Amino acid sequence: MPEIAEVETVRRTLKKQILNKEIKKVEVLYSKMLLSDVEEFKTILKGNCFNDIDRRGKWLIFELNEHYLLSHLRMEGKFFLKNSQEKKEKHEHIIITFSDNTDLRYHDTRKFGRMELIKKEELKKNVQIQKQGFEPGEEGLTSNYLLEKFKKKQIPIKTLLLDQTIISGLGNIYANEVLFASKINPFKKGCEITKNEAENIVVMSKEIIEKAITLGGTTIKSYTSSLGVTGRFQQELKVHKREDLPCLHCQTPIKRSKINGRSTYYCPKCQKVG
Numbered sequence: 339m340p341e342i343a344e345v346e347t348v349r350r351t352l353k354k355q356i357l358n359k360e361i362k363k364v365e366v367l368y369s370k371m372l373l374s375d376v377e378e379f380k381t382i383l384k385g386n387c388f389n390d391i392d393r394r395g396k397w398l399i400f401e402l403n404e405h406y407l408l409s410h411l412r413m414e415g416k417f418f419l420k421n422s423q424e425k426k427e428k429h430e431h432i433i434i435t436f437s438d439n440t441d442l443r444y445h446d447t448r449k450f451g452r453m454e455l456i457k458k459e460e461l462k463k464n465v466q467i468q469k470q471g472f473e474p475g476e477e478g479l480t481s482n483y484l485l486e487k488f489k490k491k492q493i494p495i496k497t498l499l500l501d502q503t504i505i506s507g508l509g510n511i512y513a514n515e516v517l518f519a520s521k522i523n524p525f526k527k528g529c530e531i532t533k534n535e536a537e538n539i540v541v542m543s544k545e546i547i548e549k550a551i552t553l554g555g556t557t558i559k560s561y562t563s564s565l566g567v568t569g570r571f572q573q574e575l576k577v578h579k580r581e582d583l584p585c586l587h588c589q590t591p592i593k594r595s596k597i598n599g600r601s602t603y604y605c606p607k608c609q610k611v612g
């Protein structure tokens with residue numbers, strides 16, 4: 339699943355390729371992935387151009403003249419830039435053709451991704467965008483903010499780190515890495531997190547996400563960003579997917595468990611309970 343660093347890599351890559359090019363044609367081959375009316379979507383995009391691409395959490399925000407196109411890649415969504423002459427692939431569901439005969443093609447094997455067109459003034463009211471919590475590295479993400487969010491929670495810290503309304507953009511891979519770097523047991527309840535541990539989460543999430551973005555994200559399973567850019571953060575993973583391998587700090591074999599259905603990797607010694 340693309341995480342914040344992957345989505346940021348896609349944003350930066352697309353920004354170099356598609357801005358200020360006139361949209362000539364729009365094809366919607368799977369309309370359920372659009373939360374907007376198909377005909378309206380085509381009409382608004384045609385003749386328009388993307389002026390900028392922003393991001394909030396894992397949402398990409400494409401700026402048009404009077405609208406925003408919101409896009410969430412979910413599990414398998416990818417954008418490809420192709421020559422318009424190129425044969426259409428099976429899972430290319432939305433094709434936006436520019437006047438220079440290049441296409442922006444949205445590819446999604448599992449069809450979980452979503453796109454929505456909204457008027458610019460609606461962005462402030464958009465629930466999906468506004469409910470996002472602070473991002474790693476953002477000023478508002480402080481230990482006090484986290485303690486306030488965690489204090490009544492009886493559920494594992496691992497699950498809380500994946501809650502996008504608390505921290506926006508941390509997915510399973512980075513949540514595992516942040517907890518390992520912060521020496522926090524993933525099963526520890528939110529309400530038991532100390533000030534010191536919350537401080538570690540703030541510092542480590544910033545450090546890990548910044549590094550992942552610099553390296554273009556992490557490529558695991560089917561994820562590749564647009565233009566076949568391959569993330570190199572995979573080589574930097576300290577705990578994720580390292581089951582039974584020795585902990586890089588203490589040599590204890592790394593354990594794997596499921597928390598809320600998600601694979602959780604941790605060192606039972608470095609990340610002791612309590």
Ligand SMILES: [Zn+2]
Pocket residue numbers: 585586587588589590605606607608609
């Ligand atoms: Zn260890």
